[in-house]
Amino acid sequence: MDDAAEAVVKILLQHGGLVPSKVSAHFKTKYFYEFVIDGVGVDVMAGMVIINQDKEHSFSLKAESVVEYVLINDVEIPLQSLAEWRNLYLLMGRLDKVAMIDQ
Known part of the structure; x- marks a missing residue:
């Protein structure tokens, strides 16, 4: 895990719980975490890649x-x-x- 992703995870863990992520063949996102904070689902993604019709679509911010x-x-x-x-x-x-x- 890179430094920025690790920092985000540490901060969000102070406010809620980490939910186990499901692996999907439709994504190759580098970092993906799911949290529940005050009853609200929060997804954290970095290096988002979506697989659609066998083609990779990169959506990094x-x-x-x-x-x-x-x-x-x-x-x-x-x-x-x-x-x-x-x-x-x-x-x-x-x-x-x-x-x-x-x-």
Whole structure:
């Protein structure tokens, strides 16, 4: 685990529990962790790769894909557009999430 991923895991473990992740042939994400914090599921991903029709689609966070920042506890959090996430969910086969965004 690299230093940044390890730091995130340590911080989130102070606030909630780590949930065992399920291995999937549809993803080759470098780091993926699932937490439950105050009853809310929180996914942490770094180096996200989605496998769709035997092709790898890399979605690491890039500066040009950030559409805005939100400030939480004096930390700027980068946000991508809903259109970007719609595309991600479509590649993942998460049609429920695609429909939610479309509404």
